[in-house]
Amino acid sequence: MKSLYFIIKEKGVILRTVNFKESSLIFHLLGEKFGTSKIIALGVKRPTNPFKGTVSPGNIVEIVYYKKESAEFGKMREISLIWKPEKVTRDYRKFLIMGFLLKIIYMYTIEGVKVSGLFKFTEKMLKEINEVEPKRNVVYSLVLKFLSVIGVGPEIEICLRCSQNLQKGYFIINEGGVFCEDCASNFFDKVFIDRKNLAYFRFLRDKKLKSVKNLKIENDENLKEILLNFTNFYLGETICKDFKEILKREI
Numbered sequence: 001m002k003s004l005y006f007i008i009k010e011k012g013v014i015l016r017t018v019n020f021k022e023s024s025l026i027f028h029l030l031g032e033k034f035g036t037s038k039i040i041a042l043g044v045k046r047p048t049n050p051f052k053g054t055v056s057p058g059n060i061v062e063i064v065y066y067k068k069e070s071a072e073f074g075k076m077r078e079i080s081l082i083w084k085p086e087k088v089t090r091d092y093r094k095f096l097i098m099g100f101l102l103k104i105i106y107m108y109t110i111e112g113v114k115v116s117g118l119f120k121f122t123e124k125m126l127k128e129i130n131e132v133e134p135k136r137n138v139v140y141s142l143v144l145k146f147l148s149v150i151g152v153g154p155e156i157e158i159c160l161r162c163s164q165n166l167q168k169g170y171f172i173i174n175e176g177g178v179f180c181e182d183c184a185s186n187f188f189d190k191v192f193i194d195r196k197n198l199a200y201f202r203f204l205r206d207k208k209l210k211s212v213k214n215l216k217i218e219n220d221e222n223l224k225e226i227l228l229n230f231t232n233f234y235l236g237e238t239i240c241k242d243f244k245e246i247l248k249r250e251i
């Protein structure tokens with residue numbers, strides 16, 4: 001029986017690469033049209049290969065690949081570089097932040113399932129990370145923005161139960177956001193958030209990375225605790241652990 005071949009042309013971000021044999025790479029692409037896919041680039045590490053250096057995490061590329069109907073991998077035929085995170089490769093802390101973002105996306109996405117808006121978000125964030133001074137607020141902001149893009153961003157404007165506008169409140173992680181004092185009274189597992197930190201949360205979620213980098217957060221521990229708990233609940237332990245690790249570095 002003949003199996004079907006598809007030829008796919010796709011713009012995407014390279015999320016992750018793994019060595020395959022001596023001269024080849026397997027990579028995960030977050031594509032604009034089809035979501036994530038796993039592709040093999042045969043011989044791409046050979047010095048004479050015309051595409052050498054193009055298959056690298058964080059690169060935005062246009063790619064043509066074959067995919068057999070039943071195959072696990074696509075096979076790369078051509079690739080051209082659209083953009084690369086030039087400044088990230090020269091700055092260790094930017095590199096850590098970019099790696100963290102790409103890992104979250106890689107861990108979160110399922111092959112062949114498109115998450116609407118995720119490619120655009122990733123492209124935008126990579127370009128901002130490339131330019132921004134790498135501070136911990138940038139990491140906070142990235143996590144909040146990512147949660148929002150995938151639809152589990154915390155509700156921080158109104159009480160989740162009575163819908164009144166909130167200036168301060170109680171974070172209840174597994175409910176997905178903030179409650180007013182009255183509505184929170186039945187919950188045991190809650191973290192108080194004051195007016196300032198709630199405003200910081202909104203700022204971190206909504207503003208560009210270059211605007212959030214200089215934000216002076218007075219009670220950083222409170223904000224960090226809420227964000228870590230949120231990450232643990234919605235993105236899992238592995239990502240939460242990486243989040244903690246990155247905050248321990250000189251960021």
Ligand SMILES: [Zn+2]
Binds near residue numbers: 183
């Ligand atoms: Zn309420």
